[in-house]
Amino acid sequence: MVAEQKNTIHVATSPLRISWYSIADVSPLPMAEVSGAGHIVRYVNSAFCLLTARSQDALLGQPFSGLALAGAECMISLDRVYESGQAVTHTGEDHSGVDPVYRSYSMWPVPATEDDPQKIIILVTDATSLQQEAVAMNQALMIGSVRQHELTEESQRLLERLQAEMLVSKQAHEALIGSQKRYLDLYESAPIGYLTLDANGFIEEINMNGTVLLGETRTQLLGRRFDRFVAPEDLKRYGLLFKRVARQGRRHTFDLALRRANGSVFYTQLDCVRAVGENMNPLVRITVVDITKRKRAETEIEHLAFYDSLTQLPNRRFLLGRLQAAVTACSRTSRHGAILFIDLDGFKNLNDTQGHFIGDLLLQQVALRLSACVRGGDTVARLGGDEFVVMLADLSKHLVEASTQTQRVGEKLLKTLSEPYLLAGSEYRTSGSIGTTLFNGDQVSLEDLLKRADLAVYSAKTTGRNRLCFFDPKMQAAATTRALLDSDLRRALKERQFVLFYQPQVDAEGRLTGAEALVRWQHPTRGLIAPAEFIPFAEETGLIEFIGEWVLESACSQLVAWGANSTTAHLRLSINVSAHEFCHPEFVSRMMIAIDRFGIDPRKLMLELTESAMFTTVDETFAKMNALKARGLRFAIDDFGIGYSSLSYLKNMPLDQLKLDRSFIVDVLTNPNDAAIARTIIALGHSLDIDVIAEGVETEGQRRFLTLHGCHAYQGFLFGLPGPVENLLRMARTKPVARTGHGPIPAQIQ
Numbered sequence: 104m105v106a107e108q109k110n111t112i113h114v115a116t117s118p119l120r121i122s123w124y125s126i127a128d129v130s131p132l133p134m135a136e137v138s139g140a141g142h143i144v145r146y147v148n149s150a151f152c153l154l155t156a157r158s159q160d161a162l163l164g165q166p167f168s169g170l171a172l173a174g175a176e177c178m179i180s181l182d183r184v185y186e187s188g189q190a191v192t193h194t195g196e197d198h199s200g201v202d203p204v205y206r207s208y209s210m211w212p213v214p215a216t217e218d219d220p221q222k223i224i225i226l227v228t229d230a231t232s233l234q235q236e237a238v239a240m241n242q243a244l245m246i247g248s249v250r251q252h253e254l255t256e257e258s259q260r261l262l263e264r265l266q267a268e269m270l271v272s273k274q275a276h277e278a279l280i281g282s283q284k285r286y287l288d289l290y291e292s293a294p295i296g297y298l299t300l301d302a303n304g305f306i307e308e309i310n311m312n313g314t315v316l317l318g319e320t321r322t323q324l325l326g327r328r329f330d331r332f333v334a335p336e337d338l339k340r341y342g343l344l345f346k347r348v349a350r351q352g353r354r355h356t357f358d359l360a361l362r363r364a365n366g367s368v369f370y371t372q373l374d375c376v377r378a379v380g381e382n383m384n385p386l387v388r389i390t391v392v393d394i395t396k397r398k399r400a401e402t403e404i405e406h407l408a409f410y411d412s413l414t415q416l417p418n419r420r421f422l423l424g425r426l427q428a429a430v431t432a433c434s435r436t437s438r439h440g441a442i443l444f445i446d447l448d449g450f451k452n453l454n455d456t457q458g459h460f461i462g463d464l465l466l467q468q469v470a471l472r473l474s475a476c477v478r479g480g481d482t483v484a485r486l487g488g489d490e491f492v493v494m495l496a497d498l499s500k501h502l503v504e505a506s507t508q509t510q511r512v513g514e515k516l517l518k519t520l521s522e523p524y525l526l527a528g529s530e531y532r533t534s535g536s537i538g539t540t541l542f543n544g545d546q547v548s549l550e551d552l553l554k555r556a557d558l559a560v561y562s563a564k565t566t567g568r569n570r571l572c573f574f575d576p577k578m579q580a581a582a583t584t585r586a587l588l589d590s591d592l593r594r595a596l597k598e599r600q601f602v603l604f605y606q607p608q609v610d611a612e613g614r615l616t617g618a619e620a621l622v623r624w625q626h627p628t629r630g631l632i633a634p635a636e637f638i639p640f641a642e643e644t645g646l647i648e649f650i651g652e653w654v655l656e657s658a659c660s661q662l663v664a665w666g667a668n669s670t671t672a673h674l675r676l677s678i679n680v681s682a683h684e685f686c687h688p689e690f691v692s693r694m695m696i697a698i699d700r701f702g703i704d705p706r707k708l709m710l711e712l713t714e715s716a717m718f719t720t721v722d723e724t725f726a727k728m729n730a731l732k733a734r735g736l737r738f739a740i741d742d743f744g745i746g747y748s749s750l751s752y753l754k755n756m757p758l759d760q761l762k763l764d765r766s767f768i769v770d771v772l773t774n775p776n777d778a779a780i781a782r783t784i785i786a787l788g789h790s791l792d793i794d795v796i797a798e799g800v801e802t803e804g805q806r807r808f809l810t811l812h813g814c815h816a817y818q819g820f821l822f823g824l825p826g827p828v829e830n831l832l833r834m835a836r837t838k839p840v841a842r843t844g845h846g847p848i849p850a851q852i853q
Contacts, residue, residue, distance in 0.1 A: 133227040135167070136213070138220050142167040142181050145222065154227060172227070177208055184210045184223050192269060194230060205230040207265070209273055226273075230265060296391035301384065302349050304328050316371070316391055318363035329389075334360035334368055348375040349387050358394065370398040411485040413463055414470035422484035422492055426549050429496045434544030439498040439505035443513055443539045444556035445473070447520070448568045450489035450533070457526075464526045465533070472519045477512065492556070498541075505541055506573070513537050513571040521569065534569035536560050588640055591626065596649050600625050603657050604825035607834055608677070608796060611815035615835050617675035619711070619818060620658050621825045622650065642683055651684040652693070659701035661828065662708065671835050677709040679741060685712060686723075691730050698734065705735035709760065713741050721752055732757040739796075743784060754791060761788045763814065765799020772804050785814045 124146065127134045133151035137144055147155075147162045155162065155170060162170075168178050172195075180193040190211045196203055207228040212221065296313030298306055306324050314321050317332050333341045337360045344355050356374045363369065374390045409421040417425070429440045447469065454462040466489065473483045473491055482494040495512060498505040520535040538559025542552055555574040558581075563572035595601060602625050605618040624632040641647040658678045665671035684690060698705050710731070728738055739760035763784050767777045781797075788795035797809050800819030809817065823834060 135162075135225045135227075136222055137167050137181070137225065138222040140185060142178070142185070142223070144170075151227065154229075167225075172204075172206060180208065180210060181223060181225075184212055185221060188212045188221075190273070192273075203231075207269060209269060211273075228265075228269060295393075296389075298329065298389045298391065299378075300329055300345075300387045300389065302386070304330055304345060304349075304387075307386070313391060316363075316369070316393060317361070318365055318367075332361050332363070334362045336360065345375065345387065348377055349385060352377045358398075361391075369393060369395045371395075414467055414485050416470050416474070416491075417482060417484040419484065419486050422482060422486075422494065423549050425482045425484075426494055426552065429494060430542060430544055430549070430552075432496065433542060436497075437500050437543065439500065439502065439541050439543045441495040441498060441505065441509040441512075441539055441541050442552055442556045443493040443495070443509070443516065443537050443571075444553070444560045445491040445493065445516065445520075445535050445537050446560050446564065447489035448534045448536055448564070453531070453533070461526050461531075465524060465531065468524050468526075469520065469535075472522075473516065476515050476519055492553070502541065502543075505543075509539055509541065510571060510573075513539060517569060517571060536563035536568050537571045538563055538574065539571065540574035585640065588637065589644060589646075592637060592641060592644075592646050595624060595626070596646070596653070599653070600627070601650065601653055601657075603654065603661070603828070605676075605828055605831045606818060606825040607823040607831060608675075608816060608818045609822050610817075611810055613822075615674065615831075616816070617677065617707075617709070618831055619677040619679075619825075620654065620661070621679075622654055638681075642681055645683065647681050647683050648687065651681060654678055655694070655697050656701075658708065659697050659703050662703045663701050666704065666707075671832065674835070675707045675709055675737075677711050677739065679711045682713060685727070691727050694731055694736065695734065698736075706737065709737045709739050711739045711741040711762065714743070725756065728757050750787075758791075758793050760794045760796055760816075762818075763795055763797040763809075765819070768797055768799045768801075768805055768809075768819070771808055772802075778808070781809070781814075782812050785809070785812050789813060 127146070127148045130148060131150055133154040134148045135144060135151050136146035144162050144165050144167055147159055152159055152162065155172060167181065174195045177193060177195050180191045183189075184191050190209070193208045193210070194205065195208065196205055207230045209226040209228070211224050211226075213224055291311040293310060293312055296316045297308070297310040298313050299308035301307055306327055306329055309317075309321055309324050311321075314324060317324060330338060330341060330345075340357075341359055344357055347353050348355055354374075354376045356372065359371050359373050360368055361371050370393075372392045372394050374392075376388055378386045378388050380386050409418060410416065411418045426442070432438070433440050447465070450462065450465070453465065466485070469489075469491065470483070470485065473493060477483060477493055477495070480496055482492075482496075484492045484494070486492055493512070493516065495509060498508050516537060517535060520533070524531045524533070538556045538561065540552060540555040540559060559572045559574040562575075563570050566572070602623050603620045604623050605620055607615055608617045608619065610616050622634055622638075624634075624637055626632050638647065638650075641650055655678065658676050662676055665674050665676075687693075694710075698708075732738065737759040738757060739762055740758060741762050742764040743761045761784060763781060767781045767784075770777045771781050772778075785795050787793075794816060795814050796816035796818060797805075797814050798818045800806050800809070800817045800821045802821060805819075806817055806821060809815075823830065
């Protein structure tokens with residue numbers, strides 16, 4: 104009966120307060136609980152009912168001031184406890200009956216909670232017998248003074264007994280309150296949410312952190328279904344798992360997305376276990392742990408693994424997964440797919456001149472443009488650097504139509520890539536080269552598909568850029584040849600398969616003055632390979648740097664050998680230096696090290712530079728040339744006249760020689776324009792005090808024309824083919840032979 108009344112009066116009573124009521128119910132001491140400024144009776148135990156001779160129904164909800172045992176002083180004490188929050192003990196006298204009754208009232212405040220107002224527990228102790236004994240003793244003292252001392256001691260003992268009993272009662276109550284507070288702190292202040300649901304999923308209990316997680320107060324949450332806070336995508340799964348726990352008693356731990364009252368979604372881990380309530384009804388106790396940060400970290404890790412951090416596009420790993428799925432789908436549907444490999448034109452130059460920040464801005468804008476050009480089912484990925492891939496899926500079953508669809512998309516991409524970009528406030532224009540290949544489930548590996556598209560984009564770049572090129576099997580053959588050439592060149596460097604051929608350089612009297620060292624490749628199976636077959640590839644791949652280093656060492660070694668022989672000690676040696684070598688930041692130091700290592704006379708070594716190498720970065724070119732010139736090295740411009748040399752730069756460079764290109768010599772006797780250019784270059788050399796040597800001289804008429812116009816140094820087949828050093832040595836030991844002309848020089852070219 105008591106429990107039923109409590110549940111009726113205290114709908115939101117917590118388990119902690121129920122525990123206090125359970126203790127009070129069995130106490131032999133009268134106990135009551137009042138709340139609010141009006142001291143309304145909210146709870147009485149059986150002993151209190153017996154004391155007042157009234158039932159619980161008659162007492163509950165009544166003001167304490169209406170009870171006969173509550174005098175004015177008692178109510179004053181209650182007000183003091185309510186206002187100060189401090190415990191008070193009061194002894195009062197009740198004259199409502201025939202005989203006066205003495206009672207002791209111990210009053211303690213109960214800490215308020217979120218849902219309950221200030222409450223006061225009242226413990227009533229009947230002190231009538233003790234008071235009567237004290238009165239009797241006082242009367243006995245008045246009758247006879249003999250026993251006065253003894254009665255005084257007995258009275259004192261009775262008073263001490265009363266105080267001791269009151270102290271024990273107070274300590275018991277304080278212990279109860281302390282235990283309640285500790286449990287309440289643990290339950291309410293736990294960093295996770297605690298909920299108790301009934302078998303139908305309605306919330307019966309929830310702690311403070313649970314209310315914070317769900318975003319509503321305890322009053323708002325009690326009696327509501329918990330699944331109202333489950334995110335829609337997880338609602339079905341939650342329902343199945345809750346039924347398993349509630350009906351089968353199986354414990355489950357699982358992740359769940361919840362939605363707060365304000366609509367925000369957070370991720371939790373729920374641990375659900377079945378329990379049994381006081382009325383033997385099944386309950387489900389749930390612990391709720393907020394794992395939103397962990398989920399975000401997992402999502403971020405996954406994003407980093409499958410997406411490019413700069414452009415937020417899928418990366419290579421993600422692309423391969425999508426490509427595999429597309430190839431499988433094509434095998435099943437007989438439809439085609441396509442890969443478009445995109446490489447930005449001139450991106451390296453932008454990075455080198457404007458910095459990586461501007462380059463990154465361009466890449467981000469390119470990513471946005473590419474994504475806007477394709478369908479939702481297609482994929483745009485960034486492989487790295489300025490390389491992007493667009494994968495088209497679900498194209499036509501017919502090859503020609505699928506090719507047309509791919510070309511249409513490719514042209515759209517080229518158009519959008521060529522539109523101006525705004526980078527940090529400045530307009531920038533670029534273009535893209537696209538290589539593409541189709542697939543329809545053929546037995547070709549994913550890497551081979553990407554390789555085919557890469558070969559196609561290489562072809563697009565070499566044939567003019569800003570264009571779309573489809574893969575052709577011939578590209579594969581060319582790529583195989585390039586790969587073999589790369590492998591053979593690296594082996595040649597390791598095994599020193601290169602040799603130097605020397606082409607004589609003579610003066611107007613036919614005397615040998617030096618030679619140009621020309622590298623040849625002595626291939627173990629293909630024989631002697633001319634430089635035109637491997638030097639361009641070596642420059643493209645960077646291997647020219649290592650070949651040039653070998654040429655420099657070999658040339659220095661040859662100069663040392665010539666210097667030891669009086670017949671050849673006067674000879675100079677010219678070597679070609681590529682733009683790649685000259686632009687290397689350590690070019691000067693490498694030259695200095697070689698000079699010191701071999702101990703050569705640097706004046707005997709001529710470095711032949713092309714105009715493209717010398718005029719790329721003018722300030723750097725001047726600095727390097729001046730540093731080496733100060734050491735004694737000599738410089739020549741190779742193939743002079745076919746480039747775009749600036750005369751203002753030319754006059755300030757520390758040049759020693761201009762090499763008149765062979766293209767002007769071939770027809771110098773028949774083409775007035777070539778003759779005019781040759782005369783102009785010779786005159787330019789004289790005016791700048793720079794020697795001029797003509798290369799490609801093959802006839803005596805050409806030599807006589809050059810001599811007539813002031814060129815007195817020659818190189819060409821007329822004087823000797825490039826060959827081993829032994830041929831040059833034989834020429835050095837032979838006296839020059841006067842050459843006879845082949846008739847007069849035509850008047851129109853004199």
